[in-house]
Amino acid sequence: MSAERPSLPPVRLHTEAELARDALAAPLLVRAARLARWAGPETRVGAGGELVEAQLPAAAQHLGLGDDEDGAAYASEAWRLAVDTGLVDVEDPEEDEGGNGEAEGTVTVGENLALLTSGSPQDVLAIWLDGLEAVHADATAPAFDDFADLIGEDGSVDFDALDWDPDEEAEFLDGVLGNLYLLTLSEAGPADGTVPLPALAASMVVPDDMDEPTDDVLEQVSEAMMRLDDQFRVLEPIGIVEYRPVDETLLTEEGEEATPPADDEDVTRYGMVKLTPLGLYGVRERMLEAGVDAPAVGDLADKGADALLDGIVYYPEEAARTEIGLWLGGRGADGTESAAAELLDAARGDDRRAPLRRLHCQQALALAGPEAEPAVRAVLGDPQLGGLARVWLAERGAADVPAPPETMIFWLAVDTIAAQLDADGDLDELQGLVEGLSDQHSGFFDEAWRVDHPATAEVLEAMGRLHSDRGASKAARKAAYKARSRQKD
Structure with a gap:
């Protein structure tokens, strides 16, 4: 979903x-x-x-x-x-x-x-970006041994003899830098951000659905490695990457290319590259210029609560917390109550992203502090927000928290699972949540299908897949069918 x-x-x-x-x-x-x-x-x-x-x-x-x-x-x-x-x-x-x-x-x-x-830092960075553009052009320029061979009798340059397409070369290098950027930011990427050159070359050549590269594909990887080796040598002096070049003793005499390493070889000899902090900035600026959605933590700090909650919907947890902290910090301690009210108002909705917005609203309120309490109490009667408001107050040991009606309990359960399903979180944690919710409430599936929530049927179907108890799983699927029928009516 x-x-x-x-x-x-x-x-x-x-x-x-x-x-x-x-x-x-x-x-x-x-x-x-x-x-x-x-x-x-x-x-x-x-x-x-x-x-x-x-x-x-x-x-x-x-x-x-x-x-x-x-x-x-x-x-x-x-x-x-x-x-x-x-x-x-x-x-x-x-x-x-x-x-x-x-x-x-x-x-x-x-x-x-x-x-x-x-000049200002912005002035310096604008000059540097111009320099990056120039160096990028140098890195994608054609290589030739004897320029004189390309000059015709009339003095013109025979560009066809270069076998060089400037747009294709630039697209290749930008694709490589984009992959390096993604690997650097990925939670599954290398811890220090350093990527072996063969892996980077393979990311541009080897098809995603290919289990075992063919000899022809391996040869293409070798060619890409040497092409990148030349390009990163050109790019490094402008400060965009830290680069350890290919060990020249690995080069073959015929094609001056290094074959991809075997599993037991020292991969560092085949080139290692890492984007610097300045490189992350530079590559992102190039992607933004090309129309790529490349968010940065802090972009939402001066936006409204609706933009914040929508913007961090799929952020990793740490990045989301940081963005929320910057957003709250910009409003100051005196603005905490109004900020909380703005967050709660933005969390309402029946669209597909609404459950995740409410989840992040709950996380944001956790960082807001006790000054948010009046705004939280103001929504205790709200069908969509009353449940999370009670959770927030209970976690702080607040007094006089009214017990939630049963319909609100079930609605909050469905909304919470819907948010976790959309977030694609840890499967074991999600299974524990599913089993915990159904076990806490006797006859959960007998009532859950009646919940007036857009995601009720999908949530119950997911609970049927995730629940380890066969009886509960069957009950969840039966409840999902009832929910589907109810929606049609």
Whole structure:
């Protein structure tokens, strides 16, 4: 009886201030900012905004990479990021007098450079997101050994020879990052969030219904692993992931690919990847931009009680408690009574999600404190809320709690089981709840089918499946049939 659920669990993000500090510490952005401050009137760039080759040794030296054989490449990469993020502004080159196509431009300081030190955390994160977009594009760019082979006689680039579809490449990498995001948040995922590269590659290649991968599928996994190895090496410097690359001794000579590990092999040699807190933020922002429902804890703190209870319907318990705590905290101690009244009002309803809303309302009231008592007492006579109000008051040892009418007892029992069924909770706990409720009330199934609740028949059918006593199970199924017949009438 589950309603539609969000595709992703809620993420608990670091504060914007913490994320901004992480962004400012990302190695690639650090280098880009240093080069932006180093650049001056004499800095020369090509037609595409890249540093001219003669400038690269000085740029690498400024970054402390003068002795690194890849220093010029790192400097070029950092400069491109400085351009892409607006840390420097490129002035278009003027046509050279000789007309040999080697015109050079100059650069000026970009407005965004000052924002890295004097801007708000939001400013810093906006710049970093621009950088992530640029690095993502680099990670999905085609790889080729000799660019000259792709240049036609007329000077144009033969893109067909690349066998490269930019949209397909971007979709693949976004799919991988989405799977990594989901594994990081999943309760069944790795405890520290670190995922073996073969498992991540397999999540993109191996069909869900395939028990044993074929040789062809394993080969595709190997290809995907090496593709991801290259991409994560590009992504790591922007701070989105922590990455341990594939051990190069595993690579075969023919295809420069590592075969997926056997069961008894050290999987860490095949690459390990983990989204950083900044990476969780960045991937979520990309998914939101693409229209994906990617909730975050705290999103509902300034919303109404109806949005809160609907929003946390399928949240894991800890995330739901945190969200409720933030929501109540935003109303302050003086607003507890009105907040409780708002929660109770939002918990009413006969729709399919209503039982779960009432369950979460009960959890929210448990965090509200004694100031909520007047609002709770005000609904003691409400057919839908009177039962949970009595439970709340009894748990606090309140005096003068009126005994519930029998109809309310049965209605609350059905509503409670309906909520647990929709939440897909622990099966043993649900079975215990079912058996406990039916055992506490003599002749439970003789009366339960009369309960005026939209989920009565479904609840009784579920009780018939879950109850371990064959007699009780039969009685539950018989009661479910009566409830169905009653609904038709």
